[in-house]
Amino acid sequence: MQTEFIGKNSLKNIKKIISDLDAKKILLVTGKGSYKKSGSEEKLIQYLGDAVIKRFFDFEPNPNIKDVEVGINIISSFKPDLVIAVGGGSVIDIAKLINIFAVHVAKEKEIYEFVNESSSVKQAGLPLIAIPTTSGTGSEATHFAVVYIGNKKYSFAHEYVLPNFSIIDPSLSYSNPAYIKACSGFDALSQAIESFWAVGSTEESRSYSREAIKIILSSIEMAVLESDKKSMDRMSLAANLAGKAINISKTTAAHAVSYPITKFLDIPHGHAVALTLGSFFVINSHYSESQLNDSRGIQYFDNISKELLNLFDCSESEQVSQRLNQIMANIGLEANLKSIFSKKNIDYELIKKEINLERLNNNPVKVNSSQIENLFK
Numbered sequence: 001m002q003t004e005f006i007g008k009n010s011l012k013n014i015k016k017i018i019s020d021l022d023a024k025k026i027l028l029v030t031g032k033g034s035y036k037k038s039g040s041e042e043k044l045i046q047y048l049g050d051a052v053i054k055r056f057f058d059f060e061p062n063p064n065i066k067d068v069e070v071g072i073n074i075i076s077s078f079k080p081d082l083v084i085a086v087g088g089g090s091v092i093d094i095a096k097l098i099n100i101f102a103v104h105v106a107k108e109k110e111i112y113e114f115v116n117e118s119s120s121v122k123q124a125g126l127p128l129i130a131i132p133t134t135s136g137t138g139s140e141a142t143h144f145a146v147v148y149i150g151n152k153k154y155s156f157a158h159e160y161v162l163p164n165f166s167i168i169d170p171s172l173s174y175s176n177p178a179y180i181k182a183c184s185g186f187d188a189l190s191q192a193i194e195s196f197w198a199v200g201s202t203e204e205s206r207s208y209s210r211e212a213i214k215i216i217l218s219s220i221e222m223a224v225l226e227s228d229k230k231s232m233d234r235m236s237l238a239a240n241l242a243g244k245a246i247n248i249s250k251t252t253a254a255h256a257v258s259y260p261i262t263k264f265l266d267i268p269h270g271h272a273v274a275l276t277l278g279s280f281f282v283i284n285s286h287y288s289e290s291q292l293n294d295s296r297g298i299q300y301f302d303n304i305s306k307e308l309l310n311l312f313d314c315s316e317s318e319q320v321s322q323r324l325n326q327i328m329a330n331i332g333l334e335a336n337l338k339s340i341f342s343k344k345n346i347d348y349e350l351i352k353k354e355i356n357l358e359r360l361n362n363n364p365v366k367v368n369s370s371q372i373e374n375l376f377k
């Protein structure tokens with residue numbers, strides 16, 4: 001269970017959390033530059049009282065196993081009573097990982113084994129407060145954390161990974177540059193769409209994703225292009241809703257294929273997901289009963305597909321794909337994966353090896369390897 005606070009003054013709740021927990025030592029996990037740029041430092045400091053503070057910020061975006069090991073060692077030596085993560089998805093994920101791993105493992109080799117075996121989690125970590133400064137991942141609302149080991153991306157999942165508290169203050173996202181707003185906005189949109197059609201979806205997850213899709217379609221362009229505050233506030237809320245949706249359903253094919261796009265083509269997560277979202281909209285609209293992964297059957301999935309088309313005000317999936325490409329172009333995201341791929345001179349076999357197969361099983365329609373290859377070549 002998580003306690004959440006949403007709104008412009010919601011950071012003030014930290015004071016009461018610290019007092020209720022009687023926290024004397026706090027580990028702050030933050031971005032290197034975003035802690036100051038986002039206004040978090042200035043806002044947060046007034047609520048931390050006399051607690052002894054240590055800040056961990058020296059790690060790369062998209063957490064890797066080496067950085068996780070460093071963070072675990074900091075927890076072991078500093079022995080905080082509370083962890084506060086303030087930043088984008090990378091910051092929140094590394095805080096989640098070191099917090100849970102610190103009570104179980106210490107060395108890189110053990111971490112490697114632990115990542116592959118979330119059933120070895122026996123104990124919760126320290127109380128964790130997650131405060132997002134981007135509007136995209138919804139990581140503050142999920143029980144997953146992403147970590148790279150070499151070129152491979154793992155999503156570590158356990159109920160204890162979910163932060164105990166989330167605080168969404170939309171004003172912390174205002175300072176994001178346009179490209180980051182565009183990437184994170186598309187991450188949230190992809191999560192909401194993928195969650196809606198996912199095999200793991202439920203009535204509850206669809207209610208979150210339905211709301212998120214509506215908000216994002218009406219706000220993303222104004223948020224990115226005009227830095228309109230109301231639109232940025234709405235994007236912040238939508239990202240959290242999309243996080244709640246995937247926390248139940250998990251993501252599907254566009255996310256599965258995005259991992260090597262980020263790693264080998266050096267494209268940020270949200271942009272990487274956006275690059276195949278339209279194509280999967282089309283792939284997922286051409287199916288027969290035997291091609292469905294979802295045991296709820298064809299009638300059920302026909303209704304899901306219709307509702308998704310309605311949310312976009314379109315009658316064909318190809319129109320949705322065009323609309324997504326148009327939004328990408330409007331907000332400055334290159335939409336042509338083939339052209340990006342051809343410029344990079346990367347062997348497709350490398351990409352193929354790193355596609356997350358578990359996520360493909362959660363896609364409503366079976367996808368074969370030649371369909372995926374066609375997205376790149």
Ligand code: NAD
Nearest residue numbers: 031034038061062088089090133134137139142144175176
């Ligand atoms: P990010 O955390 O990597 O941040 C991107 C950049 O934005 C960084 O340079 C950061 O310093 C900067 N930044 C952050 N906030 C800022 C602000 N307010 N002003 C100015 N700059 C700011 O990007 P992200 O998209 O938030 O997170 C991506 C990561 O999250 C990926 O590793 C992805 O796999 C992961 N993810 C996790 C989940 C989950 O449920 N755990 C879900 C989706 C994505």
